[in-house]
Amino acid sequence: MPAQGKDDGGNVYTDSESDTHSPPSSESSGSSEGTPTVLSLSNTFLPTAQLRSQSPDLILLSPDLVFFYVHSQVLQDASKNGFNNLLPTYSPTDELDYPILTVPEASSVLNILLHTIYGLDCAQYSPSLADLVKAVESMQTYGISPKLTILPSTPLFTLLLCHAPHAPLDLYCLAGHYDILDLAVAASAHLLSFSLPRLTDAAAKRMGPIYLKRLFFLHLGRTEALKRALLPPPKAHRLIPGCSPQQQQALAREWALASARLAEDLRPDISTYALELALQPLAAHFPCTLCQDALNARVQDLTAEWAAVKVRPSVLFPVCAKQLM
Known part of the structure; x- marks a missing residue:
């Protein structure tokens, strides 16, 4: 019986009938014989994806019922807290017996987080700034440092920077909150026309006192330099x-x-x-x-x-x- 599923971008993915890596039958949308079973699968983190030399040994399930086949060792290596202490202490011996971990992040957010952990680019999914921000915020929950992860050479840095022209303050606040200096530098170039009196208390609190001071020095320093x-x-x-x-x-x-x-x-x-x-x-x-x-x-x-x-x-x-x- 064929198994279909949506990828992270909303497309349909179809497994062959003989595919033994299908998600659990509890995800089935049809109960009678002859009715196709519709399954939501990540388009990138498939059971057959060659992301590592070893096969995946773990399934992450998002609240919107999308399955992500991942490697527990990759998550372990990226995390300082055992991926929020969710990683199992045993390895499955049967490919049909993958542990399933339910996480609170929506599939669009989890997709960004996993791409970042694997060092992959998820630009093809055109993630929104809101989802990118949520993915960054979720990093600390899973023992991942945004400051050490979001570097200029990484795809996530580039994706965030794409939003600088139309949302520079939001990006600067995010960078300031997690002390991501290079991202704050890049975002600040788009804040030269921002009127400082319009800065809200919430934005000032979000970026923190150090980056708030730096934003003021950016404006005042430039005007003083021109006066000189x-x-x-x-x-x-x-x-x-x-x-x-x-x-x-x-x-x-x-x-x-x-x-x-x-x-x-x-x-x-x-x-x-x-x-x-x-x-x-x-x-x-x-x-x-x-x-x-x-x-x-x-x-x-x-x-x-x-x-x-x-x-x-x-x-x-x-x-x-x-x-x-």
Whole structure:
């Protein structure tokens, strides 16, 4: 009798009639002979999947009745608490006698967790951010450290980072809560336009005081860096007929006034184009070509310096120069 099942992405998986690794008959949706038995099987963690040289020896069952065939030794090696003390103390001698462990995580969450433990990429399932967060939160329950597991070289890190453009604060809070520094660094690049007064108490508590302080330093450090970069006026040029020292001093004063206006409403995400738009029109007030050249050169230097500030660790996080943020 054929056995069908859904994979983790909602597709149907069909076992042959002779497949001896089918889940228990209690999962059967038909009781009379000739009625197909519908079973929910993980598409990745199948009994016949060649994930390790040994065959699976354990079944994990999610509340939505999806079966995951796994290796108890793999879970044991990844966990510091025996996978929440659920792992059996014996090994089955019969492939039909797999121990079945019921876990509280939904199949979509358990699928992410198991892919992470096995070092596999689950991007093909397009997991939601909510499921990714739940999978990270479940790691500590099963004795797995998120900080030591979610590294830049891992598929889970990449999957989480895909959500940074549209949910940077949620991702930053998650990274801060588990002290995943590299993930917080990557998410913080998308928080430059975030208004700090909009930060809720819940978000501040979630990320913790250290990462809250770092977020403030990220914003304040960038604005202070730009204010310092704006201070030097355009360089004075040699004296030539038609351009007196007083005229060059006037250019310096105009630069200072324009810089002060910028500093009044400076945002950490201000673009180089906005800087050019605010400062380059000053050249129209000075007919001297050398003054114009000096002004344009100064604007170019400023925009180049500002672009470099975006990736300069000492500016983004002066709290601890060793921690890139």
